[in-house]
Amino acid sequence: MINLPMMPTIVMDMVGSLIIIVLSFLSLRYAYLLTRRQPDNFLWGFLFYFCLTLAAFSVSRAVGHLLKQILLIYGNNEQWNSLRPMSGSFNTLLMISLAAVTIYYHKGIEGYRAIQKKARSIKEANLQLEVSAEKLRQLNLNLEGMVEERTMELSKSEKKFRNFFTNSKDMVYFCDTSNRMVKMNPAGLEMLGYSMEEDPELNMLDVFRNEEDLDHYFETIVTVGFVEDLEIEFVRADGTVLYVLLSATAVYDDNREFIACEGIAKDLTRLRTMMEQLSSGEKMASVGQMAAGVAHEINTPLGVILGYAQLMMDDFSPESEEGQSLAVIERQTKACRKIVADLLKFSRQSESARENLLINEVLEDVMAVTEHSLNMDHIYVVRDFAEGLPGIVGDTEKLRQVFVNFVNNAHHAMEEQDKGKLFLSTYYEEESHRVVATIRDTGHGIPEDVRSKIFDPFFTTKSVGKGTGLGLSVSYGIIQEHEGIIEVESPVNIDGETVKGTAIHVKLPASLREPVSVIE
Amino acid sequence: MDCKKKIHRTFPFLLLFVLTVFPGNAWAVQSHGAPEGLYVHQLAHIFYAAALSYLFWDIKRNEFRAGGWRYLRIFCVLMVVWNVVAFVGHSLAGYVHSSELITGSEYLKTHFEGTLTTANFLCYFTKLDHLVSVPAFICLFISMRTIYRNSLEEEEV
Ligand SMILES: Nc1ncnc2c1ncn2[C@@H]1O[C@H](COP(=O)(O)OP(=O)(O)O)[C@@H](O)[C@H]1O
Ligand SMILES: [Mg+2]
Numbered sequence: 001m002i003n004l005p006m007m008p009t010i011v012m013d014m015v016g017s018l019i020i021i022v023l024s025f026l027s028l029r030y031a032y033l034l035t036r037r038q039p040d041n042f043l044w045g046f047l048f049y050f051c052l053t054l055a056a057f058s059v060s061r062a063v064g065h066l067l068k069q070i071l072l073i074y075g076n077n078e079q080w081n082s083l084r085p086m087s088g089s090f091n092t093l094l095m096i097s098l099a100a101v102t103i104y105y106h107k108g109i110e111g112y113r114a115i116q117k118k119a120r121s122i123k124e125a126n127l128q129l130e131v132s133a134e135k136l137r138q139l140n141l142n143l144e145g146m147v148e149e150r151t152m153e154l155s156k157s158e159k160k161f162r163n164f165f166t167n168s169k170d171m172v173y174f175c176d177t178s179n180r181m182v183k184m185n186p187a188g189l190e191m192l193g194y195s196m197e198e199d200p201e202l203n204m205l206d207v208f209r210n211e212e213d214l215d216h217y218f219e220t221i222v223t224v225g226f227v228e229d230l231e232i233e234f235v236r237a238d239g240t241v242l243y244v245l246l247s248a249t250a251v252y253d254d255n256r257e258f259i260a261c262e263g264i265a266k267d268l269t270r271l272r273t274m275m276e277q278l279s280s281g282e283k284m285a286s287v288g289q290m291a292a293g294v295a296h297e298i299n300t301p302l303g304v305i306l307g308y309a310q311l312m313m314d315d316f317s318p319e320s321e322e323g324q325s326l327a328v329i330e331r332q333t334k335a336c337r338k339i340v341a342d343l344l345k346f347s348r349q350s351e352s353a354r355e356n357l358l359i360n361e362v363l364e365d366v367m368a369v370t371e372h373s374l375n376m377d378h379i380y381v382v383r384d385f386a387e388g389l390p391g392i393v394g395d396t397e398k399l400r401q402v403f404v405n406f407v408n409n410a411h412h413a414m415e416e417q418d419k420g421k422l423f424l425s426t427y428y429e430e431e432s433h434r435v436v437a438t439i440r441d442t443g444h445g446i447p448e449d450v451r452s453k454i455f456d457p458f459f460t461t462k463s464v465g466k467g468t469g470l471g472l473s474v475s476y477g478i479i480q481e482h483e484g485i486i487e488v489e490s491p492v493n494i495d496g497e498t499v500k501g502t503a504i505h506v507k508l509p510a511s512l513r514e515p516v517s518v519i520e
Numbered sequence: 521m522d523c524k525k526k527i528h529r530t531f532p533f534l535l536l537f538v539l540t541v542f543p544g545n546a547w548a549v550q551s552h553g554a555p556e557g558l559y560v561h562q563l564a565h566i567f568y569a570a571a572l573s574y575l576f577w578d579i580k581r582n583e584f585r586a587g588g589w590r591y592l593r594i595f596c597v598l599m600v601v602w603n604v605v606a607f608v609g610h611s612l613a614g615y616v617h618s619s620e621l622i623t624g625s626e627y628l629k630t631h632f633e634g635t636l637t638t639a640n641f642l643c644y645f646t647k648l649d650h651l652v653s654v655p656a657f658i659c660l661f662i663s664m665r666t667i668y669r670n671s672l673e674e675e676e677v
Contacts, residue, residue: 009647016650023657030664034671044671051664058657088561095564102571103531109578 014069017062024058027051042112046105053101057094060087171244171265177258179204179218191244191267193237200237209233209241217246221261225250231268243268287458295343302340306333342470352395352481356511359392359399359426359437360385366403367424370411374422379414384425390510392435394482402478405471406439406504412462413443413502428510434484435510440503446490454488484508562607569603572596588667591659598656602649609646 031051034044064087071080165172171188173181181202192207194200208214213232220227226249234242248263309329316323363385371381407422414420423440446454453459455476460469479486490502576596579589 006647009644012648012650016654019654020650020657023654023661027657027660027664030661030668034664034668037668037671047664047667051660054660085557088557092557092561092564095561095568099564099567099571100531102575106574106578 010069010073013065017058017065020058021055021062024051024055028055042108042115046101046108049101050098050105053094053098057091057098060090060094064088064091168264170267171263173263173265175204175248175261175263177260179214181207182260188265191236191242191265192234193240207234209235217248221248221250222258227263234265241269243272291343295340299337299340299344302333302337306330306337309333342474352398352478354393355396356391356393357396357399359389359435359508362396362399363403363424363426363437365396365400366407370404370407374407374411377411377415378419379411380419380421382421382423384423386425386427389426389428389435392482392508393511394508395478398478399482402475402506403437403439405475406506409471410439410441410443410502412466413441413445417443429507432507433510434507437506437508438503439506440492440501442499442501445500445502446488451488451490455486479506479508482508558610562610565603565607565610569600569607572600572603576600588663588665588670591663591666595656595659595663598652598659602652602656605646605649605652608642609649612643612646 028048028051031044031048034041035048038044064083067083067087068080071077071083165185167187168185169187171184171191173184173188175181181204184202186196189196189200192202194202204214204217205211208217210233213230217227217230217232226247228247230246230248232244232246234244236242244265245268246263246265248261250258251260251262253259309326313323313326313330316326318324318327363383367381367383374381410420410422414422420442423438425438425440427436428434429436450461455472456469457473458469459473460467476486485507487505487507488502489505492499492501492503573596576593579593579596
């Protein structure tokens with residue numbers, strides 16, 4: 001037999017009931033707050049209903065228990081007995097409800113999970129979409145920049161090549177299969193003597209001088225694919241011949257089909273004439289050397305002839321026939337000696353004196369000898385000598401020779417005309433510290449193509465016997481010896497006006513000392 | 521799974537059936553002593569326990585890992601235990617002879633006098649069911665609070 005007091009169970013029942021009511025309502029509050037925060041969240045909804053039923057159950061049960069205990073404590077057993085089934089039923093009902101809520105949760109959670117999964121995948125997809133959109137945007141941005149950059153590079157490169165094409169000093173051309181020159185740069189057109197404006201439709205046939213050359217060129221292009229350093233002749237617009245060095249390459253399309261060719265031609269005319277001149281110059285030099293040797297050899301017998309002639313002249317009166325013949329011999333021998341001296345001068349073997357002299361006086365000396373014969377051809381001399389010029393150092397005889405040459409050339413240039421004028425002028429060029437003498441004629445002038453050659457030895461445009469072609473080359477040598485320069489101007493430019501004729505400027509360095517008169 | 525689904529689907533009908541067939545049992549039964557009311561009540565306990573077991577299992581299945589859900593699971597376990605206790609308590613109520621409960625003039629001084637059979641002891645023990653249900657509700661409270669706070673934090677992030 002035992003004796004257990006029911007007191008603890010009663011107290012616990014009451015206290016526990018109270019605590020459960022409080023806790024269930026606190027839980028309900030949180031669940032409610034959750035649903036308020038995220039009304040769409042199924043889980044919170046479930047938790048809310050779960051807590052709600054729990055709270056209701058707690059109330060029903062705990063209040064029932066409390067009532068029971070209180071009623072029993074106060075001895076109201078009757079009342080409790082009438083309430084008891086009510087409380088019990090409620091409890092049953094609410095327990096079943098709770099079970100129902102939970103079971104229904106099952107259905108909901110399936111949907112919730114599906115939705116959650118969908119939402120997550122959508123979110124992921126969105127994120128990916130955003131990333132790709134950003135990528136695309138970047139790409140687009142980059143693309144724009146890239147296109148811009150490329151275009152700029154392209155235009156730069158295009159410009160570079162266009163510049164190269166336009167500014168090249170050599171001919172650059174493009175040619176189609178029928179040998180039509182489709183495009184040619186300005187230098188090429190200029191080379192061929194066409195103007196840019198007329199934009200001529202050129203064919204290789206018109207340009208090549210020899211048809212065989214063209215055949216060879218075309219054949220090589222087609223078979224080999226290129227030609228290299230072909231030396232051929234072109235014909236210019238005016239018919240003159242042009243020596244060119246031609247290199248060309250075939251252009252193929254994607255099917256390796258020959259469609260065009262592009263080429264570069266370099267004008268070799270100048271080089272060629274220069275080469276020719278060089279070889280002739282060499283020839284001349286050897287001729288000059290030989291002439292000098294010969295002159296030297298001839299000089300001695302000439303001296304002997306002159307000596308004997310003069311010796312014999314003493315034996316005959318100048319009026320006698322013999323005397324006159326001897327005078328002719330003497331004169332002609334002297335002329336021979338002069339020619340020989342000229343030849344020697346040409347080979348620059350004679351010594352030059354270095355004396356102080358005045359250019360005006362040298363010119364007057366020359367005039368004294370030549371003016372008469374000039375006047376005979378109605379050529380009149382106009383002098384314009386500057387006063388008080390500084391002196392120059394040099395060989396009077398040689399300088400006289402130079403100016404005689406110039407005056408003679410001027411004379412020859414004006415001979416065919418009925419009349420002419422020879423202008424002689426001198427002045428001091430302060431900045432270069434030089435004395436300048438100018439001999440200007442109103443003759444036919446020097447044509448462009450001749451001008452580069454006039455100083456060449458033996459170059460002459462005159463008939464045999466009249467010109468030797470030595471005058472200017474000897475003069476050039478002498479002036480060079482004097483450290484001076486010769487400038488040729490033809491036609492002449494006077495105060496901005498172009499005048500027919502030739503002007504020769506001789507510029508000689510002024511001496512530092514005072515001028516000394518050298519009148520013989 | 522299929523079987524379970526069937527049960528879930530049929531449950532509401534079952535409930536409706538029970539309530540319509542025994543309307544008096546649901547509302548008008550005088551005491552648990554009458555077998556029908558007691559049966560319904562006991563069945564309700566079973567349902568209740570089953571529902572909570574299911575919830576316990578489902579929380580795990582869904583991998584709701586946050587702290588709050590773990591407390592909810594503890595709540596489920598405790599409440600299942602409580603259901604068992606209550607079920608046992610109700611079942612045993614018939615074995616305790618009221619003659620053994622000596623109620624004097626004062627209800628609070630009621631005490632039990634008799635031989636200490638297992639049934640008697642269990643019955644006494646089941647009267648102390650709040651030892652289980654109070655901790656269960658504490659867990660529920662903690663669970664709701666934690667879930668709510670977590671959701672607040674999540675929102676902030
Ligand atoms: N004043 C001038 N006017 C025109 N042509 C000139 C003049 N001076 C020189 N020349 C040209 O230069 C050429 C070379 O002159 P030069 O060396 O003196 O040889 P040459 O007088 O014997 O021909 C001349 O043949 C002539 O064509
Ligand atoms: Mg001459």
